[in-house]
Amino acid sequence: MIRIGHAWDTHKLVSNRDLFLGGIKVESKVGLLGHSDADVVLHAVAESLLGSLALGDLGVFYPDNSNKTLNMDSKIILKECYERVLEKGYKLSNIDLTIYSEKIKINPIRDDIRKSIANILNVSVDIISVKATTYEGMSFIGREEALACEAVCLVYND
Helix, strand or coil, rough: CEEEEEEEEEEEECCCCCCCCCCEEEEEEECCCCCCCCHHHHHHHHHHHHCCCCCCCCHCCCCCCEEEECCCCCHHHHHHHHHHHHEEEEEEEEEEEEEEECCCCHHHHHHHHHHHHHHHHHHCHHHEEEEECCCCHHHHHCCCCCCEEEEEEECCCC
């Protein structure tokens, strides 16, 4: 049996905060605001995995009003979400994600993001697709107020 998961996550860009994308620290004058480290890429991937098996959203497992999850490393979140998928007898077939960013360029770090996600999930890098696009100056992303990521995953059981 195969199952598909989809997720969208967005976080506001702010000063005085580190920027993490796909589990890597990116050199930037701005970072993403959030209760955890606000890694919008890992959040979208994790939530797509949860969604593939109708397990709920990130807030079910990682509430944004808990001291336990304050400043939490999103690599831990992703790893734990995938462990829930594995516990249900499913494995990852592939992930396809799109990062929406106006000025922060993804192409120079695309392969680093792919490798990071593959390493966190202990899967082959060739099943991780990372794409990026801008909003052509429109909306909160185009005005450089936020970044977003959309992820689709396919899981299967034998």
